Amino acid sequence: MEATETRTEPFVINLGPHHPSTHGVFRMRVTFDGEVVVDVEPMFGYLHRGIEKLAEGRTYTQIIPLTDRLDYLASMTNNWGYVMAVEKLAGVPVPERAEYLRVIVGEMMRISSHLLATGFLINELGAFFTPLMYMYREREKILDLFDMLCGQRLTYNYMRVGGVSHDPPPEFWPAVKRFVREMPGYIDEYEGLVTTNEIVLARTKDVGVLSKELAINASASGPFLRATGVDWDLRRDDTYSIYDRFKFDIPVGTNGDVFDRYMCRIQEMRQCCRIIEQALQQIPRGEFRARLPHLVRPPAGEVYGHIEAPRGELGFYLVSDNSIAPYRFHVRPSTMINLTTLRDLTIGWKLADLIVIFGSIDVVLGEIDR
Amino acid sequence: MAPIQSAEQTVLAIRPEGLPAFWPADNPWLHALVFIVASIAFALVMVIVFIYVERRGVARFQLRLGPNRAGPEGVLQAVADLIKLLLKEDIVPRLADKVVHLLAPIVATVPAFMVFAVVPLWGDGAMLADLNAGVLYFIAISSFGVVGVFMAGWASSNKYSLISAMRGVAQMVSYEIPLVMALLGVVVFAGTLSLNGIVDAQSIPFALLQPLAAVIYFLAMSAEINRTPFDLLEAESEIIAGYHTEYSGMKFALFYVAEYGHAVAGAAIFATFFLGGWKGPVLPPVLWLVIKMLVVFFVGFWARATLPRLRVDQVMGLGWKALLPLAVINVLIAAVEVLFWPSGTTQWLLVPINIAIGALLVFLWSRTVSLRGGRVEVRTRAEVKA
């Protein structure tokens, strides 16, 4: 049959910055041909607060609350990445107990962040909030635990250079033990609700495929990179803190599609539980913070410290001129760099897929725009 | 050839045996007035009931409480919402087509209530008009709602609304066909197009006798009234609120009523066609109908609370590749069965046979029709020029 020649006129939609599923104030300038995406141009900057510039006028300790406001769904790991970079720069030793506490809260933060990432992904698939509400239930428990630790539920400001700000109260330990014991069952529940659902499979399998080569070339990181089949996790491949003491697996996808990203996150949550369990068994008594002068004054020099944050490699590049404030403070925004390939992933897919693919990258605008 | 009945006679073909003895059956105007008021009141009350049931029910699915402040257990929430919407400013976009923008919610709402003219609500024959072409009337009216949707999407001069309107038209046109085909199977068994006649014919509910038709009809109806997993028109995560993005105040309330009105109508029709309508022991007929409607609606919002949404081309694919051929096969099987199977008490034997045939067909289709993939090769402007 001969195809008839029909002419269509592409039209442009500004998706965002006030669209319900752009995870904040992200804006995409999308050219559509009917429902098919022809061109995507991401636009940033609606949440730009100049954190890098602000940091140049603050002491090293005063910057910690600023890092809370980067990736506001994973503030603990932001704190951690930053204080680790400063410790590397200043050569500060960290007490054992503090390292364990950091691992425990860091992994709980990863669970919490992945819960939201997968929950909102399913929501963007069109499920009317039910999976999301289930995932919120467990995230709430994590936030309560963090509330015990530092009195905050979103911006924790918990880590300090050379340790953490508080030792956990006694009621923290039974609560966290109970949570880790129950969490795998809840993950089974999510999987039963979502993973084998035919509509979910039809909407996510082979959708938004990212190739291994492109993922590496475009500096993708985190679950987004691992879903393509690249076995690269900074916790294992550039071991920081005390991750070499724990046994855990790194889930890796095969296809690099939306479904693999979802599965990677689900599997990672299970591994997080394993790590927390081991950490709870091993944690020693002792100091939770090294004794340091009030003002950290690292020697002149520079450092690039990076950790495996829930959304990918979170790096801090610090230049010190031996004063109380950094000379240069730069954040490597993992999710912004993951968005480099947004256009390649979404071209040719439909409007509904665009939203889902964007959701599967899992961005937080606080980190992108800084 | 029988003489053509006058219009008045056709519309008001009253069947007085289901009505009380004092009923003024000889005065068609009085009859019409009573039933118009009663039908619309029934539909509106059911809309409020459905809204309340869905909000509380979905909240249960989602580990929430749902509305529980206005009135006892939140039953007055719909009233509170209505007062709020009435007091809201009516915003019309500057570039909107003002007349069409105003007409759209009315056009969308009216057909939902017009359907109730032919549904036997209160018992045998106790309805506004027992049309001998009731099924045709229902099909014609129910597909009219999309005109309002399209008018809204077009007049809003909003791109999201326009996308929604285009989706709506494509979806309704596609799903109208399996819907009609599914009803044909029932009509073949009942041997009449009158809805009251169809209820009368159900000594065995047609959901058992025509299980495949019931499933197809339910899915097609979900698509017609755009409920999950076919709620493309109001896909919040994609196109904000779809065709009613630019509506506020009472106009928005009308769309809201229209949405649930179509759901009520759909549930009433499903109950009438497949679950035996008002039939049932002990309880008054209208209560039986309401119970059956709520059961149908429960399955609807159960799906809504559980399932994600299909993509637009997948919805089309499901309609054309799966539902339509299955519906056609179903009509064929029904016709063969009616031709060769003696009607009467042995009709019970058809129930397991038809359930088996339906399950087999659904299984075959689930193995062959796949909705995966769907990437389209596109060329950008630069590539086209090169």
Add this chain to the structure above:
Amino acid sequence: MTVALVGTGVAEAVSKSIPGSILASDEKTVVVSADKLYPAAEFLKTSEFAFDYLANLTSADYLDYFEVVYHLVSLKKNHSLVLKTRIYGREAPAVASVVPLWRGAELQEREVFDLMGISFEGHPNLKRILLWDGFPGHPLRRDYL
């Protein structure tokens, strides 16, 4: 554990292949001259060093010169290197873009262009990213007030 390569050793290999490209090198870093940046980066990516992953790209303003910093990682060999280049002159600092080598540089170079005012020659879409067009100055420069 990612091995941080010794800068002087890498510098030797780079200067053997691309003579005159090395400005300085020490334990941790290799500093290449701005005009030889692209060939040097290409060498690092394609030679036995196999730096296939650009972890981070940023810049710093030292008033005399701008420094553009590339944190390179090889996922295959699990080693890393800090590559730097220096750009003198504050009026129109420019350096070759590494987007043809690592696409991950695309948005990061735009960010450096936006906030530090260094333009990258050969970048496919070099325009402001976080601030709006027409914003006066480049805020991360040390002389911006």
